[in-house]
Amino acid sequence: MTSAVSLQKVSRHFGLVRAMDEVDLDVAPGEFFAMLGPSGSGKTTCLRLIAGFEQPTSGRIQIFGDAVEGIPPYRRNVNTVFQDYALFPHMNVRDNVAFSLMLKKLPKVLRIKAAEEALELVRLGGYGDRRPGQLSGGQRQRVALARAIVNKPKVLLLDEPLGALDLKLRESMQEELKALQKTLGITFIFVTHDQGEALSMADRVAVFNEGRVQQIGTPEEIYKRPQSRFVADFVGSSNVLDPEFVYWIVGEKRWASLRPEAIHVMAAGQSASRMTGTIISKSYLGPVIRLMIDLNGTKLHASVPSNDAVPAEGEKVTLGFAKDALHLMEATS
Template structure:
C-alpha cells in the first residue's frame, strides 16, 4: 500500500541544536495522524519539513512515493492551516477562499463555485460576503480550512489550529475536524501539545520529545501501554512508579505506569490485600474527584466518582487495582 508521508532517518539541525534527530515516521493514506509533544520537542519542525518550509539536514522525505527534498512548498501536494489562520483582512471570506484558485488563474465562475462548495463543507455557507474581522475565532478557523482544502491537497497539515479557541469551541471544532477528515478522505497531519486533542481525534499518534519520536501508536496504545516514563507522564495523567516500589507489588524491578481511574479506593481495612495510605490532597473535577494518596513516601493518584463517599484529606484508605492495569514499561527513558 502506498504511504502518504514517509520520513526516513530525517534530521534537522540549527547549528548545534538538533531540532530533529534521525527520526522515522510513516503516515498512511486517509489517516488522521497527530504529532504530540511539549514546546521544543520537534513536532512543528517536522511539520515544516513535510510542508517544505524547512529542508532536512539529512534523511529522506517522501509524499505518496515521491522524494520532496529541495521541492518548494507550492510544488508539493500539501496545504497548511496555521494557528493564526493567516487570512487577508482586506478580502471578504469568499475572496480569501478563492485566493489559491486565483493564483492558478482559473475563471471566476469556477473560483466562486469551488469556494462556495468549500464553505458549505465547513458550515459557513452564506458567509462569503463578510470580512475576517466580522467573524468569531472559530469561524475564521473554518475559513482557513476552506481555503486549505479548495486545492484538494493529498495531505492537509494543521499546526495547532485550535490553540487560540476557548475550551467549548475547541471541543466542538475537534468533532468537526474529525468529521471533515472523514468526508474528504484525505490525510490529516495534526500538530498539538494538547494530549486530549490528540487522543480524541487521531487514528495514530507520534509522541515527540527533544527532537526524537518516543512512541507511535493508536490513542489506546499510547495511553494504556506507554513505552517510557516520558510518554506515561506526558500523555494523560499517570502514576509513574519506580522499580523498587513495583518490585514490592509484582516482584519485577521495572518502571511501571498506572492510570488514576484504575485505582479503587476504600476505607482502610476494607480489603486485606490492598495497599494502605493517607489522603493528602483532593481536587473536585465534576463527575470525578482526584485524590493524592501517600503510601509511605510514594504518592499515588486515584480518580474516584464524586459523591458522598469520597474520603476526606487525612483519611486512611486502602487501594486496589487489577494486575493488568499496571503497565510495565520497556525502558526508563
C-alpha cells in the first residue's frame, strides 16, 4: 500500500541552519499522525514542506505515491489549518469556507451548500453570515477547520491547531478532532509541542529534535520505550538515569529511563532494598503527589497516589521498582 505522505532523506537548510536534516517519514492513509517536538525542532518546517510553502534542499517527498517536487501549494490536494487560523478578514464565514470552491468555479448554489455542510460538521451551522472578527478564538478555529476540509483533501495538515485555545476548550477540541477524523477518513498530520496532546490524539507520533526525527512509534511505544535520552526527557517526565547509576543497579553501563509512577516509596527500613534516599520536596497534584528524592546525589522524581500515606519532606525513604520498569536506552556517549 502506498503511503499517504512519504519523506525520503528530506533536508531543508536555511543557510547554515539545518531546519531539517535527512528526515525519513511514512504516514499511512487514514492515519492520525502527530509531529512532536520543541520549537525549532523542524516539525513545522516538515509540515510546510508537505503543504508546499517551502521546497526541500534535498530529498524526495511523495503524496499518495506522486512526487510533489516543483508542485506549488495550490496544486497539491492537501489543505492546512494554520496556527493563527489565517481567516480572510474581508469575507464572511461562509465565503471563507467556500473560498476553494469559488476558485474551482463551482456553481454558487453548490458552493453554499457545501460550505454550510462543512460548517455543520464543525458545529457552526448558522454562523455563515458573520465576519471572522466577530467570532471567539474557538469558533475561528472551527471555521479554519471547515475551510480546510470542505475540499475533502487527501491529507489535512494542522499546525499547532489548539495552541491558542485555553485548557478547557483544548480538551474538548481534542475529542472533536479525533471524531472528525474518523468521520472523514482523511489522513491528519498535526504539529504540536504538547506531548499530552500528541499522545492522547495520535495513532502514531514522530518526535523531532534539532531537525531530526528521534523516534517514530505509537504513543505507548514512545512513552514506555523511549529510544533516546531526549525522547525520555521530552515525552512525559521520566527520570533519565545516567550510566553510572544504571550500572550500580543492573550492572550495565547504559542510559535508562524510569517512569515516576513505577517507583514505590516506602518508609525507611520497610524493605531490604539498598536504595535509600531523602525527600527533598513534595507537591500535591490532585490524584497524585509528586516527590523529589535525593538518592546518593542522583535526583529522582516519583509520583505516588495521594491517598497513600506519604512521608514528609526531609524524611528518609526506601525506594523500589520492578526491574522491567527500568527501560535501557543507548550506551554511554
